[in-house]
Amino acid sequence: MDFNLSPKSEEILRCAEDFFDKEVLPRHREWVQTVCRDRKPPVFIKEIQEKAKELGLWNLGLPNLADDEPGTRLTNLEFAPIAEILGRLPWGSMVFNCHAPEVPNMAMLQALVTPEQKEKYLNPLLNGETRSSFAMTEPDVASSDATNIATEIREEGDELVLNGRKWFATGGAHPDCSFLIVMGVSDPDAGRTAQHSMVLVPIDTPGLTLVRELRFMGWEDFVAPIGEFRLENVRVPKSNLLGERGQGFKGAQVRLGPARIHHSMRCIGMAEMVLAQMIARAHERKTFGRTVVEYDTVQKWIAEARIDIDLNRLFIQKAAWLLDTSPHNNTWRAVSQVKVSVPRMLQKVTDRAIQLFGAMGGTDDTLIHHAHSYARWFRIGDGPDEVHLRQIFKTEPVPEWSIAECPYIAPGGF
Ligand SMILES: Cc1cc2nc3c(=O)[nH]c(=O)nc-3n(C[C@H](O)[C@H](O)[C@H](O)COP(=O)(O)OP(=O)(O)OC[C@H]3O[C@@H](n4cnc5c(N)ncnc54)[C@H](O)[C@@H]3O)c2cc1C
Missing domain, CATH: 1.10.540.10 (Acyl-CoA dehydrogenase/oxidase, N-terminal domain)
Known part of the structure; x- marks a missing residue:
């Protein structure tokens, strides 16, 4: 490497x-x-x-x-x-x-668009002239299992008709968002992973309603505000189908690598920013006759944060290198490992930083509490921890030997 x-x-x-x-x-x-x-x-x-x-x-x-x-x-x-x-x-x-979500959306569009779709949807994103949102998650089904997604995509003449509910569409509530990429069921009788398709839906299509803007843990996101949507007989031309019909999951895979690894990279930046503030604060505050930095607990927190940040940075570099050089199963395992490890690290670092800052740590004046809620959402969004852990578990080979035959076990000991 x-x-x-x-x-x-x-x-x-x-x-x-x-x-x-x-x-x-x-x-x-x-x-x-x-x-x-x-x-x-x-x-x-x-x-x-x-x-x-x-x-x-x-x-x-x-x-x-x-x-x-x-x-x-x-x-x-x-x-x-x-x-x-x-x-x-x-x-x-x-x-x-x-x-986000523009980069993963653009990466997916690069792989799937027709020349007409490129002109209308991808190029304006690449030029920063518009915004987009990926609408997969639904309030009515457990969306961590994406095969549950239930929004209906029906063919009628030259049109696709969509009905359903979507939420947590990041960026969907941004005033400049001009289209959604909607995942829905187009082929209910096909196999579990071949039922879904993706459709490009302009935001001003009749029947598409932004119900409300959502906040996660109270954070009002002005970069990519999160939308909840209702789709009632939303009609778009058939040419708005993104990628092949029934291949929605396969197509969406393209956005998962960049989405997960880029969020992880940003988390490292947040952790560094938080650690620097922790250190500055610990050198300034005095309690019971000592500066806070003189306490062992605080020194340990700072040292552990340094270890955790550096380890996770290396982990990301490895996954990024694999993503660049060998897009195969090992890569997905590495991305999942990073996706689980990095937000846990950020959550730990920010929790200690909030503690060290005292009351100020939970206010909006610092970005510590933003970083904390970022870590928390990232443990759910783009696949909850448990789903990634299950995937990682599945890649662990079972040894060929039984415990009785294990070559590392020698009765009698030393
Ligand atoms: C801030 C934020 C932004 C988001 N942005 C987007 C977006 O842009 N587009 C989009 O479509 N979605 C987005 N999401 C939604 C996100 O991807 C989903 O919340 C996530 O996939 C989980 O789905 P769910 O909320 O329906 O939880 P559920 O599917 O109901 O899962 C709840 C919990 O069940 C447990 N669980 C699930 N599966 C397993 C398992 N196999 N083993 C053990 N436990 C399990 C986990 O603890 C999980 O957290 C966003 C979410 C957040 C919080």
């Missing part, structure tokens, strides 16, 4: 870090003040997006861009350190058009 960056990607990393330090981070307070006041992202976002684009810092999370598609063409491994830096702020990634 080779985790070295090429000179080109080193240069892009330096450029992205410099841009983040000079153009993004200094505006975080303005971002917070504006979203609190106006309930929408500040206009300066468009302005700095343009600057980033001019510098070529665009679509950083998409390795397989075609010749006519703008962006850096970094591999997943090369993107990892940049995603980490951008992940320190909830809105960092969107400056460079490499935020």
Whole structure:
């Protein structure tokens, strides 16, 4: 395994870090003040997006861009350190058009669109002119088992007619979201994994209603607000079918790799940002005649956070490298391992940081509580821990020997 960056990607990393330090981070307070006041992202976002684009810092999370598609063409491994830096702020990634759910959606569209769909749906996303949302999860069924998805897709003449309910469609409540990618049942009589298809549904299609915006653990997401939708006799042309009919699950696999690993990369950035604040705070506060950092417990928390962050970063690099070089079963196992391990790490680090900060740690003034709820949702979204653990368990081979024949067991001992 080779985790070295090429000179080109080193240069892009330096450029992205410099841009983040000079153009993004200094505006975080303005971002917070504006979203609190106006309930929408500040206009300066468009302005700095343009600057980033001019510098070529665009679509950083998409390795397989075609010749006519703008962006850096970094591999997943090369993107990892940049995603980490951008992940320190909830809105960092969107400056460079490499935020969720757009990147996984774009990766999936790249693999599946027809030329007409590319023109209408993919290109505007690649140019940062519009937004999208992936609508699979439904309130009425346990969606961690995706074969439960029940939204009906019926063929009528030249049209597809959709009926059902969707929720937790990240980005679906964003004012610029122009279409949903809806997963539903098109072939109820086919085998369990061949019943579902994906359909591109423009947001202004009659019968599609945004019921409400959802918050997870109270966090109001101004980057990709979450939508709940009702679909009542929603009609779109048959040409809006994305990928092959009955192959919805297979098609959606394409978005799972980038979705899971990029969130994990951002989690490392959040953990670093939280750890730095923990250390600063521990050096400043005094209780019972000592600075907090002098207590063993706090030193242990800081040291353990460093170990956990570095281990998980390495783990991500391995999964990213596998994703770039060998898209086979080992890769999916590595991505699942990362997907379970990283949010647990972030949850532990942020929980201790909240404790160390005292009451302030739970306020919106710091990003610690945002990072904490991010860790918590990521243990459910994109497949709950238990589902990934089950997959990992299944890849563990059973030894060929029985315990009685185990060559490592020698009666008598030493
Ligand atoms: C912030 C956020 C953003 C999201 N964004 C999107 C999005 O953009 N698009 C989208 O379609 N969905 C999205 N989701 C939904 C997410 O993917 C689902 O919540 C997830 O798949 C779980 O489905 P469920 O909520 O129906 O839980 P259920 O399926 O009801 O599962 C509940 C629990 O059952 C347990 N469980 C399930 N299977 C097993 C098993 N095999 N073994 C042991 N225990 C098990 C787990 O503990 C699991 O958490 C998002 C969710 C959150 C929280």
